[in-house]
Amino acid sequence: MEAVIEALLNGLVQGLIYVAIAVGLTIIFGTLRLVNFAHGAFYAIGAYVGLVVAQHVGFVPGLIAAPLAVAVFAVLLDRLVLQYFYEKTPTAQILVTFGIALVVEETLRLIFGGTTQQFPTPAALQGAVSLGPIAYPAYRLVFAVGVLIMIGLVWLFLVRTNYGLVVRAGVRDRIMVQLLGGNIRQASTVVFALGAAVAGLVGAAASPIYSIDPSTGFLFLVPSFVVVVVGGLGSFWGAVLGGLLIGELQSLTTLVYAPAANVIIYICMALVLLFRPQGLLGESEVIRQS
């Protein structure tokens, strides 16, 4: 019983990381129609920036620096390369962002070496909290609450701000938004930076839980894409539902038969694609446009 509760909590933490990355992927796809294979790189950059700042300044400054640095990087990337690929085929987008992910991964390897690095847990949050029958690491609980709040803020951004309105309208009909004079260009940049910053922040915040190495980006990217497809490309709540589902599925599978944990998510995605190709909460129009 204790093992199951612990697995559920682990699944929640893992799932929330997927949610944070997948939400960025999905709103970027919704607004820009960009399939971004470089999104995992934002997570990895955030983790390394957070690590460096934490080592020299402090943990909290690291959490601030990571999303800012990643947002700046994302805007540069968008301006220098990606904007020329908005109107190209998904295949061209996958290829160029895949290439960028390779470059980022290798640059990180060159700077930080290939070895695995562990973020120290901040002193105030060390130790465990008693949750009924089990004791669970305090940092993980704080992390989970923090990510939930962040996801809530992103959602508020989407429903309460004008940028959010453009994003949501863009998911439905990008051309119409442009015709109506919605400044999709500016909104795109904001959304891209926001999606990237969210991934960067989670990258820094999750590092005391999951150790990092240069290939961390890909390690989280692929399951996050699975999450987006399972939830429905372009759907915010789809990304949330999909992330939690995939995180729990992986965690519970680890409990039953550990080697299958990495393959279960692919089986899950294959089933979703075969029986509900638009994803659990996706709209069928989106799949035709991609």
Place this chain on the structure above:
Amino acid sequence: MTTAPNAAPEGAAFERRASLVADLRFVLLAALALAAFPFVLHPIGGYAGLATQILITSIAAVAFNLLLGYAGMLSYGQAMFYGGGGYVAAILLLRAMPQHPNLWLAVLGATLVTAIMALLVGAVTVRLYGIYFALLTLAFAQMVFFIVEQAKDWTNGDDGLQSIPNALLPIGPWNVDLTVGLPPVDLGPFGNLGDIKLWYILAAIALIAVLLFTRLLIRSQFGEVLTAIRENEERSVMVGFSAPLYRLAAFGIAGALTGLAGALRACYDGTVAVESLSIERSGQFVVYTVVGGVQTLVSPVVGTALIMYLENVLSGKTPAWRLIEGIIFVAVIVFLPRGVLGTLLNQREKNPRSIFRRALRPRTEEPEPLLRPNVEGRRAGPLSIIETSKLGKLFGHFAANHDIDFQVDPAELRAVIGPNGAGKTTFFNLLAGTIAPTSGTINYKGRDVSRVSGTERVHLGIAKAFQTASLYPDQTVRQNCRLAALARVQGPFALQVLRRSTRLDDVDALAERAMDRLELAAVADVRAGDLSHGDKKRLDIAIALATQPQILLLDEPVAGMSKDEARKTEGLIRRLSTEMTVLVIEHDMEMVMGISDTITVLHQGTVLATGTPAEIRANATVQEAYLGGHTEEEFAGA
């Protein structure tokens, strides 16, 4: 240019000979290049074994290019066939024939197994596109990785299989030792001839064979259709090609070739490990191919050689070699979308060949009347050729069409009119089979075709021209029509991977006939994308016509045309209607009233009225729908 009727077979024979000569020249050039390759590699720091590895690996890249470059399918799971082929070959050699290992059988077995694997995976993946296809192929590759890693009894898990017997290749009564080198001759800076093992020669022969096969395939009837489907799937499906079957076949062939490469590589290395099944491995094929260039046959070989060379030479010198590889990859995508070799060859490739081809094919000036006049159907009298009953289509909760009862006489030219949003295009899409009805039935010549796909309906005789012309923009007008005619002659799918479509005489005749009918002969050799608006619309009709339809559905055929062009097109349509049933959606009332036998008015998704032009003109409800209750005088004056 009038040509004697017997000129055609001679021309075909000439073309056959010319293509044979070209193929032989290709093989010779490839053999020369591969013979020189190790000696070019040596002075720049590559060893002889690397040359062998490059050749073998590039087979998988050539196969990947068949998918990405020619079929437009970005598979992120090719490693499952590469590693799969390696494991099957290794297990066959180590387990099935430990006493008398036979490389032929092992490699052949691996190729067959991966072909079957690819067909099974393809059966569930080829209906998806873009990111969905990429991710689902990746998912299957991960499943294969998992299975291989877990089946430790057979695969030795993470340690992989070693000591694969790879020396002896039985040829006739001999057992050739592939690890033997050529006679040692010192070639100074170019290395030593003795460094070249027989394995290299085997790899070179395999690569040339694969290149020749791929070369024939992409120029074959199969390759022609595969490229057409990539260029415009909507059109390809609606001239009668089964796009999923073509993609499945391409996936199967590419899987088999990738398996062949994986098996050869495992045998050559003597080991196979789970890394050969990894995501990274799948990504490598993407990098090799894109760097070399897609859509050029040999460019993936160049890309593979370039990247594998850099990998081996730079990895010893700098830890940044992977970064350099990544930068090259991004730079190629951004600056050289045709790839390294594709960019170099581009200028040379295009012009000479198309001129060559045009000169070879004699055109028959007087085509046979292949379009069978629909006389029997016309005489059937009371029997309608197509009719619908209670036909409806819901989009979500919106009923675009509902309760449509509709009959057309075989000899009719029927116009379907109605205000914008009346559901006219939806109705045509239901008739053509591009969408499935949510209620009601469609009967075509007494048969219920409600659940028959659009592709099959084309073969039953229902063809459609689109509201926005749907063409193959990069192909000539003639080739656009030939593709439609090819679908009529060969059927939805034909695995003609070696034969060219030029050997089918009917195809050219049908295409010429369709072009003549729409007065497009003058622009026959113009790229469809370069045509004027009116010519594009007429070409779209010609494409539909080249499928030899019995019912022709025309969705706003004169929309956007000038008055003169519209009248000309109207005349062409009127002539077509003497040979087949024509259904036309049109807003041009002058044309509708002028050419239709009968008019059906759709309003708010269903039939409002049906009658002769005079009856419709006088119908009060129709005026209401169109003009919001204004008088007939105002209508006539408008």
